[in-house]
Amino acid sequence: MxxxxxxxxxxxxxxxxxxxxxxxxxxxxxxxxxxxxxxxxxxxxxxxxxxxxxxxxxxxxxxxxxxxxxxxxxxxxxxxxxxxxxxxxxxxxxxxxxxxxxxxxxxxxxxxxxxxxxxxxxxxxxxxxxxxxxxxxxxxxxxxxxxxxxxxxxxxxxxxxxxxxxxxxxxxxxxxxxxxxxxxxxxxxxxxxxxxxxxxxxxxxxxxxxxxxxxxxxxxxxxxSPLLGTTAMELDLKPVMTLQAPLIAIRICRAGEPIGYGGVYTCDHDTRVGILAIGYGDGYPRHAPSGTPVSVAGQVCTVIGRVSMDMLAVDLGAVDCKPGDKAVFWGGNPAVEVVAQGAQTISYELLCAAGSKARRVYI
The missing domain is CATH 3.20.20.10 (Alanine racemase)
Incomplete structure (x- = not known):
C-alpha cells in the first residue's frame, strides 16, 4: 500500500x-x-x-x-x-x-x-x-x-x-x-x-x-525583491517557487461563529469557509494575519483565523471552487513579498522554510 x-x-x-x-x-x-x-x-x-x-x-x-x-x-x-x-x-x-x-x-x-x-x-x-x-x-x-x-x-x-x-x-x-x-x-x-x-x-x-x-x-x-518598497515584478524578476496545496473542505460558518484556534476571528456574516491542506508544518508562516491573500482556483480570497500546523482557513466569498482545487500561497499572485510583509518577516525566511518542508516539484 x-x-x-x-x-x-x-x-x-x-x-x-x-x-x-x-x-x-x-x-x-x-x-x-x-x-x-x-x-x-x-x-x-x-x-x-x-x-x-x-x-x-x-x-x-x-x-x-x-x-x-x-x-x-x-x-x-x-x-x-x-x-x-x-x-x-x-x-x-x-x-x-x-x-x-x-x-x-x-x-x-x-x-x-x-x-x-x-x-x-x-x-x-x-x-x-x-x-x-x-x-x-x-x-x-x-x-x-x-x-x-x-x-x-x-x-x-x-x-x-x-x-x-x-x-x-x-x-x-x-x-x-x-x-x-x-x-x-x-x-x-x-x-x-x-x-x-x-x-x-x-x-x-x-x-x-x-x-x-x-x-x-x-x-x-x-x-x-531585495529592495524595500519594490516588487519583484517591477524589477523584471520572475518567481521561481510557487507554493500550492489543495482545498480539502468547504463549509458555511454562521455570523458570530469563531474560526480556528483561540477563536481570534469571528464571522461577521454567514461565510463560505475553505479549508486548505497547508500550515506552519509545511513552512507557511503561522503569523500570517487574517486578510493575507491566497489564490483559490485562480481567484483571490483571504486567510481567516490562526494558521494551524497542517491547515488554514480562507474566506471564499463567491469564489467558484470545489474540494480538490489548487490554492496558491505565493508565486506570482500573491507575491511572496506581500505574504512576508503581512507576517512581519522577509521573503528569504518564507522561501527557506517552505522549500525545506513542502514537496518540491521541478518544472
Missing part, C-alpha cells in the same frame, strides 16, 4: 531561475556572477538549482564547507566559494581536497592556513573586509598587512581576492551607509592586486558603481 506525501507542493520553475540570472547579466555586464546557493538554495534545492546555475553563472557561493562538499559529491565542478570559510583543520583539509575557495575572516583561519601544507595545489582565498556590517571580517586598516601575510604563505594560491558585504543596500533611505562602506572598502584595498566583490542582490540593483569584478546575487535569483 502506498500513500501520497503531504499535500503542500513547492513548484520550482527552472526557466524563471534562468531568466533571473539573465537579469543579473544585464545589470552587471562587466562583472562575473557568484550565484548564492546557501541554505539549500534558499529552499529551492541545492543540487537541482546548482546544476542549472553552474551553466549560467561563473561560480557558486555556499555558507559552509559541507554545502560545498555536497556540490562536489553531486559531480559539480567549477568555482565554489565557502563564505564562512573553514571552522577547523578537518574542514580545511576537506575543502582543499575538493578544490573549494575559502573566505578568510578571522585570525584563527589565518593561523590555520599558515600551518597547513597544501603542497602543489594551494587554496584560493577571499579576504573578508568588515566595512560596517560588523558580522564577520577584518577591520579595513588590517587588510594591507594581512594581504601581504597571506600571499607569503605556501598554502595560499597567487591572486588573493577581497570581499565585503553591504548592511543596508536594501533600503533606499540608507544609501549613505552603503556609500561609507564602498569608500572604506576602496581605501582598505587601495594599491592591492586582486579581484574585488562588494554587491549582493540589492547592491546589484542600486550600486552599479560598485559592481567590481564579482557580484553575488542571492534572493533576486529566486524571483523576490
Amino acid at each position: 502506498s500513500f501520497l506525501p503531504r499535500a503542500a507542493e513547492a513548484m520550482i520553475d527552472l526557466d524563471a531561475l534562468r531568466h533571473n540570472v539573465g537579469r543579473v547579466r544585464t545589470l552587471a555586464p562587466r562583472s562575473r556572477i557568484l550565484a548564492m546557493v546557501k541554505a539549500d538554495a534558499y529552499g529551492h534545492g541545492l543540487i537541482a538549482v546548482s546544476r542549472v546555475l553552474s551553466n549560467e553563472a561563473d561560480g557558486l557561493g555556499v555558507a559552509c564547507v559541507p554545502e560545498g562538499l555536497a556540490l562536489r559529491e553531486a559531480g559539480l565542478g567549477g568555482r565554489v566559494v565557502v563564505m564562512q570559510g573553514c571552522k577547523n583543520d578537518d574542514e580545511l583539509a576537506a575543502a582543499h581536497a575538493a578544490g573549494l575557495d575559502l573566505v578568510v575572516h578571522e585570525p584563527g583561519q589565518v593561523e590555520r592556513l599558515e600551518r597547513y601544507a597544501a603542497g602543489a595545489a594551494p587554496l584560493t582565498i577571499w579576504l573578508k573586509v568588515d566595512t560596517g556590517m560588523h558580522r564577520i571580517g577584518f577591520e579595513p586598516e588590517e587588510i594591507p598587512a594581512l594581504s601581504a601575510r597571506l600571499q607569503g604563505m605556501p598554502a595560499v594560491a597567487p591572486g588573493l581576492r577581497y570581499v565585503t558585504h553591504f548592511a543596508c543596500a536594501d533600503d533606499p533611505a540608507a544609501q549613505a551607509v552603503t556609500d561609507r562602506q564602498v569608500a572604506r572598502f576602496r581605501a582598505a584595498t587601495d594599491g592591492l592586486q586582486g579581484e574585488r566583490s562588494l554587491c549582493n542582490s540589492a547592491g546589484i540593483l542600486t550600486r552599479a558603481d560598485a559592481h567590481a569584478d564579482w557580484v553575488r546575487p542571492g534572493i533576486m535569483l529566486y524571483g523576490a
Whole structure:
C-alpha cells in the first residue's frame, strides 16, 4: 500500500531561475556572477538549482564547507566559494581536497592556513573586509598587512581576492551607509592586486558603481525583491517557487461563529469557509494575519483565523471552487513579498522554510 506525501507542493520553475540570472547579466555586464546557493538554495534545492546555475553563472557561493562538499559529491565542478570559510583543520583539509575557495575572516583561519601544507595545489582565498556590517571580517586598516601575510604563505594560491558585504543596500533611505562602506572598502584595498566583490542582490540593483569584478546575487535569483518598497515584478524578476496545496473542505460558518484556534476571528456574516491542506508544518508562516491573500482556483480570497500546523482557513466569498482545487500561497499572485510583509518577516525566511518542508516539484 502506498500513500501520497503531504499535500503542500513547492513548484520550482527552472526557466524563471534562468531568466533571473539573465537579469543579473544585464545589470552587471562587466562583472562575473557568484550565484548564492546557501541554505539549500534558499529552499529551492541545492543540487537541482546548482546544476542549472553552474551553466549560467561563473561560480557558486555556499555558507559552509559541507554545502560545498555536497556540490562536489553531486559531480559539480567549477568555482565554489565557502563564505564562512573553514571552522577547523578537518574542514580545511576537506575543502582543499575538493578544490573549494575559502573566505578568510578571522585570525584563527589565518593561523590555520599558515600551518597547513597544501603542497602543489594551494587554496584560493577571499579576504573578508568588515566595512560596517560588523558580522564577520577584518577591520579595513588590517587588510594591507594581512594581504601581504597571506600571499607569503605556501598554502595560499597567487591572486588573493577581497570581499565585503553591504548592511543596508536594501533600503533606499540608507544609501549613505552603503556609500561609507564602498569608500572604506576602496581605501582598505587601495594599491592591492586582486579581484574585488562588494554587491549582493540589492547592491546589484542600486550600486552599479560598485559592481567590481564579482557580484553575488542571492534572493533576486529566486524571483523576490531585495529592495524595500519594490516588487519583484517591477524589477523584471520572475518567481521561481510557487507554493500550492489543495482545498480539502468547504463549509458555511454562521455570523458570530469563531474560526480556528483561540477563536481570534469571528464571522461577521454567514461565510463560505475553505479549508486548505497547508500550515506552519509545511513552512507557511503561522503569523500570517487574517486578510493575507491566497489564490483559490485562480481567484483571490483571504486567510481567516490562526494558521494551524497542517491547515488554514480562507474566506471564499463567491469564489467558484470545489474540494480538490489548487490554492496558491505565493508565486506570482500573491507575491511572496506581500505574504512576508503581512507576517512581519522577509521573503528569504518564507522561501527557506517552505522549500525545506513542502514537496518540491521541478518544472
